[in-house]
Amino acid sequence: MEEILELKQLLLQGDIKGALVIAEEIAEMSKKDIINNIYSFAVVLLLHLIKQKVENRTTRSWDTSIRNSVRNIRRLNKRLKSNGFYLNLEELQETLVEAYSAALDDAALEVCEGIYEVRELKTMVKEDDIIANALALITFTESTENSQ
Secondary structure (H helix, E strand, O other), rough: OOOHHHHHHHHHOHHHHHHHHHHHHHHHHHHHHHHHHHHHHHHHHHHHHHHHHOOOOOOHHHHHHHHHHHHHHHHHHHHHOOEOOOOOOHHHHHHHHHHHHHHHHHHHHHHHHHHOOHHHHHHOOOHHHHHHHHHHHHHHHHHHHOOO
């Protein structure tokens, strides 16, 4: 909020360069907030993909959680006015890689009622495969999804 007040003050003073710096900071904070939200949904998505892989099964609840996470990541990543994206494919993959450790921590508590430690889960699933699966779900086109 203080950035907006500072921006207003700079504009009233005619300091366009200073105002542009503040505007960039505001845009960066907004993007960071979006990325943090995408990260949170990525953790949930990866958690359920790990659970599916290790337990070699799925549940309606897990499937719903995966679909909702994918929808929310897509929604958050979409720029409304420019029809672009906040995160390109490479940045989205980096975010999934960053979220993977947190997902493994959560999976250690949930997979098979918490019988595995994180180090054990790491040997049971391939991180690259889970990340690739998540990325494929996120980048899967809406029209294809709706026709299934």
